[in-house]
Amino acid sequence: NCCFSLSLKNVLDKGYGLGIASIVSAQARPASTYTAYVVRIIDGDTIYVRDTTGEAHRIRLAMIDAPEREQPFGTEATKKISELLRQGTVRLKVKCIDKYNREVAFVYCEGKDVSAEMLKEGMALHYHMNFDKCKMYDKFEAAAKRCHKGLWSQEKIEKPWDYRRKHKAQE
Template sequence: MYLKTILLFLLITLTGAKVPKEFSARVIGVVDGDTVKVLYQNKPIHIRLEHIDCPEKGQPYSTKAKQFVSNKIFGKTVKVVNKGKWHWNRLIAEIYFDNHQNINKSLVKKGLAMHFKKYSKSKEYALLENKAKQLKIGMWSLPNVTTPWQYRKQLN
């Protein structure tokens, strides 16, 4: 039985298992601002929040982004909406909580995440980011903002 569980876990996490386009799952971990772990049908699935990129560990607002996500959805049952895409063993998705609030959009509105334009052409996320910039909310209150993708490049 134990070996069967391990094999099932490996199958899910390493192969990008098939999941429905929409499903409910319980949030069992917050890795960082844009990555969470959910339990779906007793199987853990890592989810990378679609359309956004949060500051990396070591960047301003990375801890606040992670804490925000934790406060809003950790331990809750959420709705996961995806297009069946996986990247680095993570399902790319939007997460909805408490009366249809979208955690991805909430992070951008609060200036805790950027619209990840390399992977998203969403006009809605672009508008949310522009509004946060104009209002100098969250990271946009800083004089110089380094994008997470620039920061990651500097580390290499």
């Protein structure tokens, strides 16, 4: 659950090569805030944005884990985040860089916390992180669960992290 920063020295020491090093240098620093335009929706919790200088950033939304596309509600989660981000311009508050070299960030569109909106609609689960405001996000998830919204309308839910672990083991 912890995020980490991948330093340039670490990249070079581990032999990841220049391709990764150039990506690392284009990332926002943790604790930075910037405005960007959404250029691609990957799934219910991952997007690509382009900042005002033209640099591309891969963003993992903080606090949530949405169903994978192959899971029930995976497609719906992707559609919901597309709706929430239809305005296109977002404000990002980067918290850290994850192990997949994505910026983990709070994403705001039209003044709304997109992660909170995804939880309220039942399109994601609360994913606890070391900088978590647990109570607020737990309440959003609990309300959706109580109302059987989105993925909570199912009799049984497979958590996205369990789904990934199961499928990784099968590969």
